[in-house]
Amino acid sequence: MAERLPGVDAGFLYMETPTQHMHTLKVAFLDVSAAPGGYSYDAFAAGLGERLHLLPPFRRRLRSVPFQLHHPVWVEDEPVDVAAHLRRVVVPAPGTSREVEQVIGQVASTPLDRRRPLWEISVLEGLADGTIGVVAKIHHSVADGAAASALLANVMDTERPLELPAWELEPAPEPRELVRHAIRDQGRQLLHLPALLVRTLRSVLLLVRRRRDMPVIPPRPILDTPRVSFNGAITARRSFATTSLSLADVRAVRAATGVTFNDVVLGVVAGGLCSWLEQKGERPSSSLTAGVPVATDRAGGVARLAGNRVSNMFTSLCTDIEDPVKRLHAIAEVTAQAKVMQETLGLKMLEDWVQYTPPAAFSFFMRAYSRLRGADHHRAPFNVVVSNVPGPSEPVTVGGARLTDLYSVGPILEGIGLNITVWSYLDRLNFSALACPDTLPDLPGLVQHLRPALAELSAATGAPG
Numbered sequence: 001m002a003e004r005l006p007g008v009d010a011g012f013l014y015m016e017t018p019t020q021h022m023h024t025l026k027v028a029f030l031d032v033s034a035a036p037g038g039y040s041y042d043a044f045a046a047g048l049g050e051r052l053h054l055l056p057p058f059r060r061r062l063r064s065v066p067f068q069l070h071h072p073v074w075v076e077d078e079p080v081d082v083a084a085h086l087r088r089v090v091v092p093a094p095g096t097s098r099e100v101e102q103v104i105g106q107v108a109s110t111p112l113d114r115r116r117p118l119w120e121i122s123v124l125e126g127l128a129d130g131t132i133g134v135v136a137k138i139h140h141s142v143a144d145g146a147a148a149s150a151l152l153a154n155v156m157d158t159e160r161p162l163e164l165p166a167w168e169l170e171p172a173p174e175p176r177e178l179v180r181h182a183i184r185d186q187g188r189q190l191l192h193l194p195a196l197l198v199r200t201l202r203s204v205l206l207l208v209r210r211r212r213d214m215p216v217i218p219p220r221p222i223l224d225t226p227r228v229s230f231n232g233a234i235t236a237r238r239s240f241a242t243t244s245l246s247l248a249d250v251r252a253v254r255a256a257t258g259v260t261f262n263d264v265v266l267g268v269v270a271g272g273l274c275s276w277l278e279q280k281g282e283r284p285s286s287s288l289t290a291g292v293p294v295a296t297d298r299a300g301g302v303a304r305l306a307g308n309r310v311s312n313m314f315t316s317l318c319t320d321i322e323d324p325v326k327r328l329h330a331i332a333e334v335t336a337q338a339k340v341m342q343e344t345l346g347l348k349m350l351e352d353w354v355q356y357t358p359p360a361a362f363s364f365f366m367r368a369y370s371r372l373r374g375a376d377h378h379r380a381p382f383n384v385v386v387s388n389v390p391g392p393s394e395p396v397t398v399g400g401a402r403l404t405d406l407y408s409v410g411p412i413l414e415g416i417g418l419n420i421t422v423w424s425y426l427d428r429l430n431f432s433a434l435a436c437p438d439t440l441p442d443l444p445g446l447v448q449h450l451r452p453a454l455a456e457l458s459a460a461t462g463a464p465g
Contacts, residue, residue: 007355271453375415
């Protein structure tokens with residue numbers, strides 16, 4: 001049965017332009033030396049086909065509504081040609097992390113084909129350590145970080161897959177049926193608009209009152225955002241870089257300072273950006289700001305394999321403070337108040353409002369904005385995206401191959417040309433960064449500043465590490 005995309009999922013489709021690609025990357029490295037029967041590309045492809053029933057969003061493709069009267073629908077009307085979604089890539093010699101990251105940057109530089117289900121997997125061979133890399137490119141309309149993590153868990157050998165209904169192909173709806181259902185759904189949706197307006201007004205008035213009493217005021221999008229080189233119009237090109245930090249060291253800093261785990265992650269990113277921008281002679285006098293995606297799933301709920309349930313929190317990285325410990329505590333204070341603001345407005349407020357996004361008008365605006373390089377002419381809403389998703393804490397195998405490392409990164413946006421995503425695995429905290437090399441040409445150099453930033457925090461707090 002055709003399923004209409006919620007506004008928050010459809011919005012990622014409308015945001016996409018020739019330079020703003022709205023896919024995410026999930027990168028896994030597998031030790032295939034002990035895999036039953038050994039490794040071959042054909043065996044990998046066959047194994048993926050056998051597990052496709054465990055990945056429902058990988059079976060669906062988009063069907064647009066005529067005249068874009070409403071959000072598109074997902075349909076499962078034809079078999080998936082797995083071979084059309086797979087790419088075999090031999091990494092240039094010597095196959096070190098540098099060559100691997102360059103290849104992943106190239107993978108990130110091309111959009112997905114909307115005529116097929118919105119995913120693609122590149123299998124990287126020729127790595128110096130003998131592992132293979134698996135780069136899953138998934139459109140953000142398909143899954144957010146929480147859903148992607150659940151999808152990964154569903155194909156692990158050590159996990160019991162979720163019980164899923166049998167996969168059956170269904171005929172796609174006819175254009176007249178799509179129009180009729182679109183008009184019906186729009187009518188029902190408009191009935192909820194007055195209540196949403198009243199709820200929003202009440203939340204905004206309450207926020208104004210609470211903001212007056214806040215000990216620290218969170219930054220205002222655009223108004224409080226300083227301009228740095230990676231905050232401008234982007235091109236289609238992407239660069240990718242990673243580093244791994246000790247999970248125990250991050251926890252030790254958290255225990256020594258009493259802040260949250262996410263605060264320490266923000267503190268590490270802030271410290272890295274401070275030293276990198278200082279080195280470039282570009283560090284602004286006012287603080288950089290960050291957009292932090294926050295999952296809105298109910299705690300303890302059933303694992304979700306598709307879609308987006310996410311809000312965005314705006315906070316400060318306090319890069320105008322020199323002392324790393326004082327900076328970390330300042331980040332914690334601002335972020336705590338940013339959470340209050342977000343909860344006052346309602347975690348689902350954004351989801352509710354984007355449901356009313358007009359498809360044609362928004363898509364036209366985004367394409368014109370990108371084509372005219374609009375982001376070069378005003379301040380960005382915030383400087384950098386910083387996301388933190390918990391990953392597996394126990395060793396994982398997939399198809400008998402041992403998972404040695406796991407990385408993830410979301411898209412960059414016009415004006416917000418840097419995304420740093422953290423995904424933990426075992427005893428490591430894996431940082432992945434995505435940027436546009438035409439606005440940030442030294443992404444590996446920036447990422448190299450994260451490890452010293454954590455070391456500086458460990459030393460300054462007396463935390464072991």
